[in-house]
Amino acid sequence: MRRWLALLPGLLLPLVGLAPTSVTAATKPVVVIGSKNFTESVVLGEIARLAARGQGVDARHRRSLGGTRILWRALVEGDIDAYPEYTGTITHELLRNLPPGAGVAALRPRLARLGIGITDPLGFNNTYAIGMLESEAAKLHIRDISDLAHHPAVVLAFSNEFMNRADGWPGLEHAYHLPQTARGMDHDLAYRALASGAVDAIDLYSTDANIVHYHVRVLQDDRHYFPHYDAVFLYRLDLKQRAPGFVQALQDLAGTLDAQQMRAMNTAVQIDGASETAVAAQFLGVPAESAGGSDFWSRMGRYTVQHLALVGISLLLAIVLAVPLGIFAARYARLGQAVLGMTGILQTVPSLALFVFMIPVFGIGAKPAIAALFLYSLLPIVRNTHAGLAGIPPPLLESGAALGLPPRVRLWRIELPLALRSILAGVKIAAVINVGTATLGALIGSGGYGQPILTGIRLDSMPLIMEGAIPAALLALVMQGVFELIERALTPRGLRLRAHA
Amino acid sequence: MPASPDSDSVFSLVGVTRSFGAVRAVDEVSLEFARGRTTVLIGSSGSGKSTVLRLLLGLEWPDAGEVRCDGAPLQRTRVPSVRRSVGYVIQEGGLFPHLTVLGNLALLPHHLGWNRARIRARALELAELTHLRETQFARFPAELSGGQRQRVALIRALMLDPPTLLLDEPLGALDPLVRHGLQDELRGIFGRLGKTVIMVTHDLAEAAFFSDRLVLMRRGRVVQDGSIEDFRRAPAGDFVREFLAAHRGLPEAPA
Numbered sequence: 001m002r003r004w005l006a007l008l009p010g011l012l013l014p015l016v017g018l019a020p021t022s023v024t025a026a027t028k029p030v031v032v033i034g035s036k037n038f039t040e041s042v043v044l045g046e047i048a049r050l051a052a053r054g055q056g057v058d059a060r061h062r063r064s065l066g067g068t069r070i071l072w073r074a075l076v077e078g079d080i081d082a083y084p085e086y087t088g089t090i091t092h093e094l095l096r097n098l099p100p101g102a103g104v105a106a107l108r109p110r111l112a113r114l115g116i117g118i119t120d121p122l123g124f125n126n127t128y129a130i131g132m133l134e135s136e137a138a139k140l141h142i143r144d145i146s147d148l149a150h151h152p153a154v155v156l157a158f159s160n161e162f163m164n165r166a167d168g169w170p171g172l173e174h175a176y177h178l179p180q181t182a183r184g185m186d187h188d189l190a191y192r193a194l195a196s197g198a199v200d201a202i203d204l205y206s207t208d209a210n211i212v213h214y215h216v217r218v219l220q221d222d223r224h225y226f227p228h229y230d231a232v233f234l235y236r237l238d239l240k241q242r243a244p245g246f247v248q249a250l251q252d253l254a255g256t257l258d259a260q261q262m263r264a265m266n267t268a269v270q271i272d273g274a275s276e277t278a279v280a281a282q283f284l285g286v287p288a289e290s291a292g293g294s295d296f297w298s299r300m301g302r303y304t305v306q307h308l309a310l311v312g313i314s315l316l317l318a319i320v321l322a323v324p325l326g327i328f329a330a331r332y333a334r335l336g337q338a339v340l341g342m343t344g345i346l347q348t349v350p351s352l353a354l355f356v357f358m359i360p361v362f363g364i365g366a367k368p369a370i371a372a373l374f375l376y377s378l379l380p381i382v383r384n385t386h387a388g389l390a391g392i393p394p395p396l397l398e399s400g401a402a403l404g405l406p407p408r409v410r411l412w413r414i415e416l417p418l419a420l421r422s423i424l425a426g427v428k429i430a431a432v433i434n435v436g437t438a439t440l441g442a443l444i445g446s447g448g449y450g451q452p453i454l455t456g457i458r459l460d461s462m463p464l465i466m467e468g469a470i471p472a473a474l475l476a477l478v479m480q481g482v483f484e485l486i487e488r489a490l491t492p493r494g495l496r497l498r499a500h501a
Numbered sequence: 502m503p504a505s506p507d508s509d510s511v512f513s514l515v516g517v518t519r520s521f522g523a524v525r526a527v528d529e530v531s532l533e534f535a536r537g538r539t540t541v542l543i544g545s546s547g548s549g550k551s552t553v554l555r556l557l558l559g560l561e562w563p564d565a566g567e568v569r570c571d572g573a574p575l576q577r578t579r580v581p582s583v584r585r586s587v588g589y590v591i592q593e594g595g596l597f598p599h600l601t602v603l604g605n606l607a608l609l610p611h612h613l614g615w616n617r618a619r620i621r622a623r624a625l626e627l628a629e630l631t632h633l634r635e636t637q638f639a640r641f642p643a644e645l646s647g648g649q650r651q652r653v654a655l656i657r658a659l660m661l662d663p664p665t666l667l668l669d670e671p672l673g674a675l676d677p678l679v680r681h682g683l684q685d686e687l688r689g690i691f692g693r694l695g696k697t698v699i700m701v702t703h704d705l706a707e708a709a710f711f712s713d714r715l716v717l718m719r720r721g722r723v724v725q726d727g728s729i730e731d732f733r734r735a736p737a738g739d740f741v742r743e744f745l746a747a748h749r750g751l752p753e754a755p756a
Contacts, residue, residue: 305652399595403609403657406585413608425530492599494641 044084046280055245082235120254307448318377326385369441384426388419428483517566528721587656
């Protein structure tokens, strides 16, 4: 039996071998650029990467990492070296006690204290705005944001980030005395909800490609509530030593990019389906590099390896900890309840939050995702190990004891084999759930099937979403099948007979 | 014939009480189990007879009184060695469903370092004694009949050739015909091996068939301790009379 149990890690171990080479790049590039999970940020990130390449600096772009918090933390922790940001976000979200409307000159010394540098503004102000469909706004005679106060029935839906930031909805509601209750939704889905009439007003970025595409009226900020959101690059000051050419290249981008150009690039990507790389290359006037490894199957292969590594490593680690915890819980009833309770509580932490919690400890990329998935895997395995052991008929336990076998031998030769089915069922549940949850890992840069899903949502591209969603669903089915085979192979024949009897 | 206090006892209980909640499963019981003899504990279910066996094995511990093994108090440190000197068979055999017959038999000897050949040889020897065919060795418990399972359980209990056998309703789950046959076999085996046997049953006929010393228990107490003749000649109260009357067709002269 022990021999069979030893087989299990053996099956998963090859994944560990794959992980370091596939999840993190084989050779660490000199400069890592990050971008947030929306098109403009990705385009700016690509511009930075190509600009670095022009300086002969080896740069890597980790695109679509998530929201402001994730990027900022990654920058401060040194997981990334630079990313595009907006001055308004820096004053309101990242630093405290700054005068409203503080410019780059005011921000620079404050950021320098944190080891962060800032370029001069790139040339466009992508401020928040509130927009309604042109037809709807005309019908209700809404021109300014203050007009919304007279129309309490207007349904407001804002991006989740806007809902929560100090310079977002809470301040807006207060500044304009708005009577509505706003609800949060994904920014890219908001346009579709707007077009379908499900919601009446959403938050926009003033360089949004969709403004034109969806015939949206941008309401006037008549009380000048929204601060300036001048686009800049933030970078780690240690880059000045490590890659001075790159810092110069970023600085050279200042003042070269106006709102119209930015909106055109966003439109090219989001509406016309151009790649961010191509758009960025065109802007810089450099030849678009042939995107290596971007054909469907090699891309799919990369996502699959990344996804399997996330699920496999986290699962393996979880088995190593959760099975002993389950045994412990079965042995010591009272402490066991505490163990079961703790793993239960872990399960209630929303998955996205858990991923973000892992960043300060593990940085960005595969490691925090694996840590989060590991924590999620504990509960089903601990519970099923406990249930499997607790479900062994007492006469059998007693027979083992009465034979005079020591507890350790009873555990290995009698109890674990009898509980094996239940334990494997727990591992299977954890594996299948992890395949789904791992797609969220793309938000913190872990790659996997979440990558195309994330990009697909951002670009409103159903085929791209499917490119991640279908293999993830298939992988879940395959996992289910594989574990059923493992279960069949490992369950002693005598137990299957009992099941049939 | 009650055991006298000075007889050579393998196990003894001295004023032992064991309660489960408010129920006194064993209530101030004192008993001696003589070496080389067969003693049958008899009583209806819940009378405390199984708990007596479990106390001897250290599967339960007395709330009051003392369990002795070979004259010395049973302590936790002694439990493993005491258990290995005892073969224990329970009603459904307690065979491990995930192991084959041979796997069940090999479990303890393997742990003690016996090699395969020695284990197999010992198993074959006992299989012959209990009329189990060698072809059954590779089977799983679920593939055996009830009678075969009890034979395997008995072989497993005898693997180390322990001086004592504790049997808790060993034939209780078998149909009458098989049961009858196995009773004959078991008695023959006990006679040949000369073991100390302590057996639990609720069947008076079976009790009388196996031994001339019966211990009748009721609600955790010993009601009468003696031969079937003693029971008949001088029943200790109405309960014994009723118990005897409930078992019609009792053999007149137990062998």
